[in-house]
Amino acid sequence: MSSEGATDIGPGTEADVALDPGHGSEEAETRAPDPEDGADVSRRRWPRVLGALLTVALIATGGALYAEGRQLRDTPATANLALTDAEATTRVTGDVSSALSKVFSYGPGATATTRAAATEVLAGKALQQYATLFGQVERQSADQKLTLTTEVVRAGVTRLTDDSAHLLVFLDQVYERRGRAPTTASAQLTVVAELREGRWWIVEIGST
Secondary structure, eight states, X not given: OOTTTSOOOOTTSHHHHHHOXXXXXXHHHHHSOOHHHHHHHHHHHHHHHHHHHHHXXXXXXXXXXXXXXXXXXXXXXXXXXXXXXXXXXXXXXXXXXXHHHHXXXXXXXXXXXXXXXXXXXXXXXXXXXXXXXXXXXXXXXXXXXXXXXXXXXXXXXXXXXXXXXXXXXXXXXXXXXXXXXXXXXXXXXXXXXXXETTEEEEEEEEEO
């Protein structure tokens, strides 16, 4: 082949393009993206994801608070007069405290008085339980010359309606036996009382 038929490869020809490391860099970047670019995209996406999550959380929290408030308004919790009626709360606390001091205080020669007092302040299940146990108390008091003095040191109303009350009562009791030094003990009682004909009657007594 003659030299005239040959094609000269000069500057700017296809060979130069193939060998030029700078040419076609944009295409190379498209084929092999920089990992840092992906990290930048992820960093830009996270605030949006967190914002969406926070929005969902706030909506859920608001819904829960609304449901809880609705429940409190629609349930008998709002009927607890112990939270709103100080006068009624003071009255039932005083009546129950006085009654417990009477029925749990006795001496060797005064058990009949205590038994009679119980019929004036106890009713229902409380009176039945008391009558069953007090027979044993009378015998012990007579045999051992036992005297029991009970004082209510604290009483709290946990629930109060127009005709019923639930109380937690703390007692101090002093036991005295003939020939022995007095001993003191503490007790905790749960009490249910009912308002009958203008008077509070204790209908249930339990220990805690």
